[in-house]
Amino acid sequence: MKFETILEEIDGFGPFQIIIIVLMCTPRIVLPCHFLLNNFIAASPPHRCDISSLDDGGLFENLTLGQRLTASIPVQEDGEPKSCEMFAEPQLQLLANSSDSADLPTVQCQSGWVYDNSTFTSTLATEWDLVCDRKSLTKTTSTIFFFGVMMGAIAFGYLCDRYGRRNTLLASYIMAIVFGFSSTFANSYVLFAVLRFLTGFGLTGISITSIVLSIEWVDTGRRSFIGVIGSLAWSVGNMLLAGFAFLVNDWRTLIMTVTAPLGFAVLTWWWIPESARWLLANGKVERAQFYLDRCAKFNKRPKLSSKLKLETLSSIEIREKSQKSFTYLHLIKTPKMRQLTLLSGIVWYGVASTYYGISLNISGFGLNMYLTHFIYAAIEVPAKLMIYCLLNIIGRRKCQAGTLLLTGVCIALNMFIPKGLWHLRAVVAILGKGLSEASFTTIFLYTTELYPTVIRQNGLGYTSFMSRLGVSVAPLILLLEDVWTLLPQIIICSVAIVSGLVSLLLPETLNMSLPETIDDIEKPRRNDASSQSAEPSGVFLQPKSTTDTPQ
Template identity: 35%
Template structure:
């Protein structure tokens, strides 16, 4: 890659790149806020249903109303004048069809979207569907803004995404009804994908190969910091509208990015904007203390011709599943993307189910992100496949074990859930790197794109999984436990990529010994594979 040689000359991770990563990492905190704020704004406080014929009574529920009831009893209507707590709630006159409203406990939350729009009992599914629609916004944003960024550049999409995110995020705080709230959150979800995806790409395209893994982990740390910080902000702001405003309004401060965020020189080169790209390269070299002199521009000029070295054959997503071994590996990786995000957000968005203080649990789950992402830096160098398999197994087993812990032992359930979150977070960090090494160069971007779409599909389904509680209280955790274990088994059928050369073509995947034996003649390399014309190999493998 000629541009990588340019980066080596001007500094692959010098002062210019470090400053760039400051600008890239700051929005990650607010992206975490928007991704996880529904844990608090959509929380369901303890509640009891009032009967229609008791609404005329004056005085309200009174301070003695008891919200400590068993699961499934919160939708039972009761007569407000009957507050004799010596009787079980089920002995009060009740009729689930005569409910005219609900009384909510204000012990933890002053208000949530649930208390404002009565999203409980027969309307409870709306809350989960709203979360799924937000996640669907992430999926739409990934597809839409990915294509727009390839056409118009990473910088303009990041700036647009931050501006729209701030405007619509503030708009959510003033939503007049649940449906407008969901629509605005959908748009916010689209912008989260726009920023998080293109910020990563912009940083990657300016960073030398030796530091790309470390630089990617740095952005994950800031997302984890936002995860932790949200617990403190939500603890201080107990009203959902004020909380939404608190996490969205600071987004307008990113207006100064117009002056400090650079374009991608690699993208400019690919789009034949050579002079602008060379000006940026010259500026980056100067900031890094490695100014270019006249004889260095031959190196930069060689980057202009990189597009001439592309494979003449056009590849598409169909090539991911056209040949046997490529098909097997692609489908397994797509499942790993799906299951990692499914369980990650399944655990992250429903922390109230574990029985401990919701703010403390949020902070603990955020703290777990740090060591989980750090440990992958050490395990990946030993084995990609075993690392992926082990962390999936840890996450799945921990989730499964929670179903055997009684509800009154909430601390033990939270500890197991924390272990599950640790495993899945580490696995999620690995799957991106692993995928980039399994997919060959000619279809790598298509493979990563399809994997990302499968991941977003997992995010859409994650909130819906919790509707299985209507069947069994433990059903969601059974799903979150079994799915990673299946993924761990499937990982055994993937190749080991640590310390191996990256595959460049589909032939390198179908005949793995091609890459490992450079000394052999071209005939010997393919003697154990079907006789084929490399330019049309995909069709012959089908």
């Protein structure tokens, strides 16, 4: 007996499931607002050395600001003052163009910097002077945040399987709210970095729990629909971030703005049901009966005909849990689980590193950063609609491999397109961004279908850890452009292609019932059709019942 049999009686996709999707939208909209927030709060506006200390009423008394800048700061090729250098001594002879400034001695800025506040009232860079020789600290802020996300993935993956999806989700909401708002009051860079780490830690629970909780309540044919709808909420939040950042120019206020919706999410948490799959897998039959009866009521179906059916199902589901509880070690204890863990981890690393490597680089195409970010976010919508259609036609594995490989091709093409053709470069980059998001949409759904219920959240916690490892490295990879301009693109392109090839080794899960126990992965059942018996990775999944039809 499978859980899908129970869902058939109470409707695996009705008003009850729609309510779950709606309740999960608000927190998922918040996620991209924090994950890509560094594009705006850590932006470095145009700046130059502060020369006010040179204005002592003597030499500069009768000079205009322009003349003072000419005598104090060397210029770049475009005629603008250099950002990080000034002359060792004021060079008044330059006012008459009597000498070449290239040979004049310069020093680093001595009295701080003056910033152009026309775009941003305040950013991390202007708050703590994270420019010039300290500019890497702005990227480091993003890396620290994603390290928090990475650690949270491990912690919440365990907590969700141990204490349930619903309770862990509430803990995530509260942590994200507390540390998110606290970071806006940070009075030093170190304190801010610590609070951003903790904010990322809390947000991870929302990321990995919401998608699993949604998918575990729907039937086999609608899993791809749920995965794509949940992912569309991310795209909406991503587009809203561009609007919020355009309207709110102060970094502290912007963090408050994007964190505030989680207060509404806490209020709606009371209507979120626990996963009946998880309850049955842990022997909590009566509690599972409560939520399944509520589902039947909302979907206008009769209550379950017999509690004996649930008890029978529960006894099967907890077969492996009778003598032990599951930990992350069970991901690698058996051969096929070990193979699945290795391959899925590599793919997740590649997907995340590629997506954020593109998303965190929103300059260089002749458009302002707000418009570029919005376009990058907007292209995700048609990409997700496209992948939704393909998921049920060509399957998960081909979609995963195809989107990653094509993303790598787009990145490679942009390395050879001249910078003067910025229109073409922008089109190719936007196409690559859409494909990278399509690969992210696929991997979330794909992973929930690959891992069995008893360790599904542990599996998603592990893969989310690998994902955030890739994300944490992405900002540091972008810093390598100071070594060689093309080096970041070469690395990201290579990662996309390699992870795309690795995904071809994973099993197909289209029209397959969700595995419930590790035995479902390790030992194919006797009633498995022979046509379903050979998958490239050697991992077996239960074929879907013939009464189910893909959406």
